[in-house]
Amino acid sequence: MAHIPNTLLQQTAALRQAIRNKEHTGPTSGLATGAMQGNVVILPAEYANEFLMFCQNNPVPCPLIGVSAVGDFRMPMLGEDIDMRHDIPEYYVYRNGEMVESRSDIEDLWQEDMVAFVLGCSFSFENALSQAGLTPRNIEQDVNVSMFETNIPTKPAGRFHGNTVVTMRPYVPKDAIRAIQITTRFPKAHGAPLHFGDPATIGIKDLNKPEFGDPVTIKDGEVPVFWACGVTPQLAIRNAKPPICITHAPGKMLVTDILDTDLAIM
Template sequence: MTATYQELRRSDLPSLRREIRAGHYAKHTAGLGPGFLQTNLAIMPEAFALDFMRFCQRNPKPCPLVGVSDTGNPMMVTLGADIDIRTDVPAYNIYENGKLTGSREDITDIWTDDLVAFALGCSFTFERALEEAGIPQWHIDHDTTVPMFRSNIETVPAGPFSGKTVVSLRFIAPERLDEVIAISRRFPLAHGAPLHWGDPEKIGITDLGAPEWGDPCEIEEDKIPVFWACGVTPQVAIERAGIPLCITHKPGHMLITDIAEDAEVPVRNPRAA
């Protein structure tokens, strides 16, 4: 039976992961797994893995590296007691030669022994702290995926990987902006503080109603548009690199780890072992 979003928001972490692994839930993960770090995903052949790791190291705001698998081993042993990267993400995107060729909910049948999986921190993690502080977020309140845009902020290249930084948008009341910045700064593994707030055209965004990824949100004229570095950034770099195969999360559909969301370094939370 397919699980609903509201049911899973009340589930413990093992139950939540079982539902995703069984294919019973394939929607976005915003608001799920409270207390635990959510991550973006990039899987690629070992021949490109070192350059990609360099890309992440050089661009820590959009690409905060949380975990790396052993070559050919789908179990993310540093991120949880039983995390299979082939099944435990609600939905995956498949890129071939830099082109998005399809999406699926399970990648077991295309996994090969030369693949390396990277887990990268996700802004969904700090959203719970904003919720607890009573700061509304339109996409969570309306069960949609956060809007994401390609900015004009260049990443630092590494090997074949380069491109613009992708940012995610949330509208924040002016009187709470300083508080939001302080809260999100506490989560360096989840993109940390915003990259920009105010005039979107200064970072190359001309239409807030037309995100390139995610869903449109209400344009709240009495609030300030605030932009965080986004984990879709490596997908843009992967498209530009044109490598033969790469598998990523479908935007908004994250891996939920056993790592405490307020961790400063990626060490698995023993409570969830």
């Protein structure tokens, strides 16, 4: 992997410190530009192998970029000082498949048998889109990206199953084609879109009512473009019903010390 520039390393470290200090509690889209961001799932070891297989069965919505050792809250392959108990702006806590609370750290919930998974995130290709003059609307409007449940099934693994979640970014058709070309180079950040055009085809009824995140403006002549999303595991968790599971809140990611281009096909 390429050596991350010191200036960016300072940004990622400062952002994680602000998150630890509870000074930054919002979405991470557009922050620490150039650094890979990740979705997070933390499970008891009893469920870890099944979830690993779920990710392997569904590499587009669930592209693995890091897995911790059992009981280890560090993630050295993604950053020397990462602490999975503190470094996400908002955590969701699930018990028996139901989201029961959100919180700013999980230190008192951490168990010796927990395994942390980090999955690539579409926020990581937003930098490439912006550099190409295709700045995503959620960044322009300074809101969380729109996320929707679809009727696209995932491939089950043990107790984990459910439909795919997608993010949506609108573009005029010629820009949509360019966005497809750019994001195809980022398979570890969900890669090419799953769909563009009529949202009803993939089971989405109203683009103004995302299940997660915020609605964004769709201008005349634009079409919605849909990428697989790392919130997909949260639907599978509801079905698997582990006694406890901890995830990131949608749009509030782990910021790593890996360059987003490290995981791109150039």
